[in-house]
Amino acid sequence: MEFDEALRRRLIGSVAQRVIDHAEELTALDQAIGDGDHGINMKRGFAAVLESLDSIAAEPLPKALHAVGMTLVMKVGGASGPLYGTLFMQLGKTLPEAPTRSVAAEAFATAIAAVKARGKSDVGAKTLLDVLVPVQAALRDGAADPAQVADDAAAATVPMQASRGRASFLGARSVGHVDPGARSAALMLRAACEVLGG
Amino acid sequence: MSNVGIVIVSHSADVARGTADMVRQMVGADVPLAHCGGAPGGGLGTDVAAILAAIDAAWSEAGVAILVDLGGAETNSEMAIEMQPEARRDRIVICNAPVVEGAVIGATEASAGSPLAAVRAAAEEALR
Numbered sequence: 001m002e003f004d005e006a007l008r009r010r011l012i013g014s015v016a017q018r019v020i021d022h023a024e025e026l027t028a029l030d031q032a033i034g035d036g037d038h039g040i041n042m043k044r045g046f047a048a049v050l051e052s053l054d055s056i057a058a059e060p061l062p063k064a065l066h067a068v069g070m071t072l073v074m075k076v077g078g079a080s081g082p083l084y085g086t087l088f089m090q091l092g093k094t095l096p097e098a099p100t101r102s103v104a105a106e107a108f109a110t111a112i113a114a115v116k117a118r119g120k121s122d123v124g125a126k127t128l129l130d131v132l133v134p135v136q137a138a139l140r141d142g143a144a145d146p147a148q149v150a151d152d153a154a155a156a157t158v159p160m161q162a163s164r165g166r167a168s169f170l171g172a173r174s175v176g177h178v179d180p181g182a183r184s185a186a187l188m189l190r191a192a193c194e195v196l197g198g
Numbered sequence: 199m200s201n202v203g204i205v206i207v208s209h210s211a212d213v214a215r216g217t218a219d220m221v222r223q224m225v226g227a228d229v230p231l232a233h234c235g236g237a238p239g240g241g242l243g244t245d246v247a248a249i250l251a252a253i254d255a256a257w258s259e260a261g262v263a264i265l266v267d268l269g270g271a272e273t274n275s276e277m278a279i280e281m282q283p284e285a286r287r288d289r290i291v292i293c294n295a296p297v298v299e300g301a302v303i304g305a306t307e308a309s310a311g312s313p314l315a316a317v318r319a320a321a322e323e324a325l326r
Contacts, residue, residue: 035268041243073277074246077237079270081246082277118273166269 001196003098008064009057011195016046016053018191019184029180033167037078038180045076045084061099066092079165080181083119083128090114105139112136119164126162126174128181130154135189147186147193154178154186202308202317203230203256205264206301207249207271209242211235217265217298225305232256244271249278253290261289261314263321265301291318299324 001007019026019042027039048071049056056067069088073081090111096103112132116122123133131153138149155178162174165181204221208214214235221231232252237243249264256262264279266272272292279290291314293300304321312320 037237037241037243040241041237044237044239075238077239077241077243077245077270077274079273081270082273085277118276 001098001100003061005057007195008059008061009053011192012049012056012064012068013053014191014195015188016049018187019043019046020050022184022187026180026184029178029183032177033162033170033174034180035166038080038184041076041078041080042084042184045072045081048075060097062092062095062097064092065089065095068092079119080128080184083115083181084184086114086118087111087132101139101142105136108132108136108139121164124160125164126157126160126167126179126182127164128179128185130157130160130179131182131185131189135185147190150186150189150193154182157182200260201229201258201311202260202304202314203232203258203262204301204305204308204317205249205252205256205262206231206233206235206297207244207252207264207275208233208235208267208297209237209244209271210267213267213297217301220298221301221305224302225309228309229305230256230258230262231305244274246274246278246281249275250281253278253282253286257286259289261291263304263308263314263317264290264292265295265297265304265321266292267297289314293318293321295321295324 023039023043030036030038056064065088069085073085094107094110121127123129131150134153135146135150138146157179162168167174206214206217214233218233232255234248234252238245264275266275275292300321303324304317307317307320
């Protein structure tokens with residue numbers, strides 16, 4: 001697949017717009033188990049991405065993704081800024097200009113490792129990692145519908161008890177809700193899959 | 199100034215400013231001090247650009263100790279440290295301490311000319 005400017009614009013624009021469109025849902029999820037700012041923060045970050053979309057999409061894919069990450073770091077205002085920012089910046093550092101699916105899966109694995117380090121966390125702690133990790137495995141293994149894997153993985157955070165982030169203050173009371181970070185990750189991955197065709 | 203600098207990072211601009219006021223009144227002006235609070239564009243949250251500016255404002259060759267309130271303040275401060283020039287990075291620490299008590303006690307230690315590790319240790323003693 002050739003990641004020309006038009007595709008880069010659709011890819012980054014769709015991911016950003018999807019998060020913005022679901023900001024209220026993310027905030028409602030975060031009000032249940034966090035501090036209620038995930039939707040507001042992510043919307044602010046991705047609105048800044050859309051404002052710079054012309055200059056971002058003009059760059060080759062690695063630089064464009066790095067710019068998305070840096071924008072999130074500087075604009076989100078919560079812990080999700082450095083977490084998603086690290087994911088995008090590391091993807092930008094690792095991906096070639098026109099990755100195949102298997103190359104993308106490898107780069108995704110590297111980026112996930114960076115997110116784990118940034119958040120000092122891993123799977124099972126009711127975070128975005130509980131979506132990113134199974135989706136990476138699905139990409140690596142050539143699964144037919146990675147977006148569905150993402151949605152299922154987000155839903156699977158419901159019975160988990162949070163051990164990182166604000167939700168961990170709630171202990172057992174965090175059980176029974178979708179993790180907002182897992183949900184935002186699934187939204188972004190579905191938007192990306194729709195543009196890239198699975 | 200050769201004393202260790204103190205940076206206060208809170209989700210709230212009011213908490214950050216109030217904490218800085220307490221440090222100034224209780225410790226005086228011998229410690230480089232900067233504070234920031236609030237998300238980019240306002241509201242509760244923390245702002246990496248503001249943290250970078252605060253580190254610059256409180257910079258000392260002896261290093262800088264950062265006091266943070268909650269999760270995002272810590273993660274964004276870690277990000278800001280990584281964005282520093284390499285020569286500065288190992289002279290900036292985030293204290294595992296309550297923000298108000300840690301800032302006052304850490305600044306008190308810093309005002310005595312103590313090195314960064316001692317300032318951090320003093321701030322973290324505030325937990326006990």
